[in-house]
Amino acid sequence: MNREVRVRFAPSPTGALHIGGVRTALYNYLFARKNKGRFLLRIEDTDQTRFVPGAEEYIKEALDWLGIAPDESPWNPGSVGPYRQSERKPMYMQYAMDLVEKGHAYYAFDTSEELEAMRQRLTAARVVSPQYNSITRTQMKNSLTLPEDEVKARLESGEPYVIRVKIPRKEEVRLNDLIRGWVMVHSSTLDDKVLMKSDGMPTYHLANIVDDHLMGITHVIRGEEWLPSAPLHVLLYRYFGWEDTMPQFAHLPLLLKPDGNGKLSKRDADKHGFPVFPMDWIDPTSGDTAMGFREQGYLPDAFLNFLAFLGWNPGDHRELFSLEELIDAFSVERIGKSGTKFDINKAKWYNEQYLRAKSDEELAQYLMDDLQLEGIQIEFSKATQIVQVMKERATFPSDLWKEGKFMLVAPDSFDEAVLAKRWNNDALAVLGTYKEKLVDFPGELNPESAKSLLEAAAEDNGIKLGKVMQAVRLAVTGVGAGPDLMAVFSILGKDELVKRLDYALNNLKVNI
RNA sequence: GGUCGAUUCGUCUAGGGGUUAGGACGCAUCCCUUUCACGGAUGAAACACGGGUUCGAUUCCCGUAUCGACUACCA
Secondary structure, eight states, rough: OOOOEEEEEEOOOSSSSHHHHHHHHHHHHHHHHHHHHHEEEEEEOOGGGGGTTTHHHHHHHHHHHHTOOSSSSSSSSTTTTTOOOOGGHHHHHHHHHHHEEESSEEEEEEOOOHHHHHHHHHHHTTSSSSSSSGGGGGSBBTTSSSOHHHHHHHHHEEEEEEEEEESSSSEEEEEEEEEEEEEEEHHHHHOOOEETTSOOBBBBHHHHHHHHHHOOOEEEEEEEEGGHHHHHHHHHHHTTOGGOOEEEEEEOOOOOSSSSBOOHHHHHHHHHHOSSSSSOOOOOOOOEEEEEEHHHHHHHHHHHHHHOOOOOOOOSSSOOOHHHHHHHOOOOOGBBSSOOEHHHHHHHHHHHHHHHHOOOHHHHHHHHHHHHHTTOOHHHHHHHHHHHGGGOOOSSSSHHTTGGGGSSSSSSSOOOOHHHHOOSSHHHHHHHHHHHHHHHSSOOOOOHHHHHHHHHHOOOOOOOOHHHHHHHHHHHHHHSSSSSSSHHHHHHHHHHHHHHHHHHHHOOOOOO
16 A cells, blocks of 8 residues: 655654754654655644643744744644644543453553552562553552442542553564664563543553554654654554554664763753754743754754754765755665764854855845844945955854954954064064055055055065064954955955054054 | 663764775864965774674674663653
């Protein structure tokens, strides 16, 4: 049977979307596009206690920013909605009941205290993993142990209950993961997971299977943390009688912290000074802001390219891929199996590549926008000139302003080390002459004239230009390194240049 | 502890019974250059360990170690 490919990204709105989640969304998106299928987004908000306001909007905005918006979602529904599990609440109970009727699930009335007592008893008896399973359920309060009329009475009296799946005692459960191959688990290691909670909401396991089935999902691409529960999911498909349309599973390797081991967390990112969230996230309870890649200056295409290569590669040596090229090259077979450590340097490198590929005009607009925030107005043509000398040395668009500031604002400080080493009488002499030549120079300064004038000034003093070059730079820019000086002079213009030389000549003391 | 999974340069990875084990980021050196950066060139740097199978294993098999995920009425 050849069904239309349908995949889904199913985040919980419990906070900002983590970068691992973004990668999962990206792979789902790529897979859908590659296979001419559809990419859905479903909000898994069955845990009302963990709901965080704004989280859903954040997810939407992040995917929009990256250009990987879903084809169907709560805010753009298709025909299989609703796309929020909380809104699907009424439909789950019948499926749970169906399982009870088929003998694959049962009611359980145990209180959390009783469950705790059971675990303690088991632990004391040195049972390796205390869990509600085929053995222990015989000692608990459920519809398998209680007389039928008592179960009925409890149900009718409104006593809280959950519905648990009845895991068989001895059965080999196998699934063929697209990334990992055959994974086999014995049912004796599984427990009778809760399917319906006492608040009437389904747990992830139930809702997930029911929704994926109802939404026609063909491939489940999700994080490796779900691998241990995948056998349960396989069992559920079987119990519902949906095995023939069961989606194929692909469990993605985890994103690890850069040093040591373990899953990448916000804490680690903070420690290293880089984000783990696509965009800034303001925690609604603490009011703290967690930084995002977008606000740090990462370009969406660069970020996507970087993300795609965290656990996947095209099999050749190409590394720069547009979204379209990623779609074309993508395949689940080429997703790796092992966890991936996060290296922010690579992300920066990607950003530099994409930044340099941008047109001067586009970058000039970035610069103009930054300048506006600083209350500085310049001509677009001037912004373009600045971009031309700065783009090869910028990692983020904001560097254009931060690193190129000296082209718009006179330096208010001068590098002490360079001053001590290079600011001498030779420099003073050349700069004095240069200033006079500039004042006498008719017309606009360009890099060539700026240079010939400076060369002439050096020659007049019988001094090799190379010897005073750094001092010249220091006088005008305040620092000892930067882009081509003559281009900078040309951008500055004659008047500003003379002004700065004047200031330096009069205020910088010669250290002997 | 149990279950499942993973293991190639510091990092992301290619590869796969016989290879000088390839590329990229980062790092170092050199070239270019008035400086820095870009660019170019070069270099250091890896098959976790132990058994087996084999003429031959980094590659296949089995163990061990290490790391990770999971082990909730959270997803």
